[in-house]
Amino acid sequence: DKEYIALAYMTGILPIKKYGQHSALNMFKEFSMENPGVLAEYVGFTRDEVKNLCKQYDMDYDLCGQWYNGYHFANDIDIYSPLSVSSSMTDHSFASYWNKTESYEALQKYIQMNFDGLKDVIIRLMAGDMYKVNTRKFANDMVSFKSIDDILTLLVHLGYLGYDLTTECVYIPNKEVRME
Secondary structure, rough: OOOOOOOOOOOOOOOOOOOOOOOOOOOOOOOOOOOOOOHHHHEEEEEHHHHHHHHHHHHOOOHHHHHHHEEEEEEOOOEEOOHHHHHHHHHHOOOOOHHHHHHHHHHHHHOOOHHHHHHHHHHHHHHHOOOOOOOOOOOOOOOOOOOOOHHHHHHHOOOOOEEEEEOOOEOOHHHHHOOO
């Protein structure tokens, strides 16, 4: 509603905070790890980019995929974790480069106390299962957890879980995250 603003581009790990049913910032188009839309190929490295990097750095492409691939989006776009791929290429080693975040540490208590059966679901995910999640009620913050769906949705936005938009299921995306 300000004539001097033609376009704003904001980045961040979480979607815009929702207050109640309607966000005060309802004029934004959001792209997230749930549905990155046309920006999917820019979330991380694409399959072709990783193939080229593996050739350039003489690294095994299949192993790289096991470690860092796992975020699957529409139009057959596979995304690899950018920090991890970059680190593995320069270190010439496949390892966990995942950065523990304060938000993950805060979620550990919910996992350990089995909030809404979360610990059991995490164990199923570790075994390779997928789990259906309702992401629509997520309040887009790090403290208003009312259900297991809220916590799993936050883990999607933080990159700890992948999300399949078609089935509305979460999964553990790769070896690196599974180890964490």
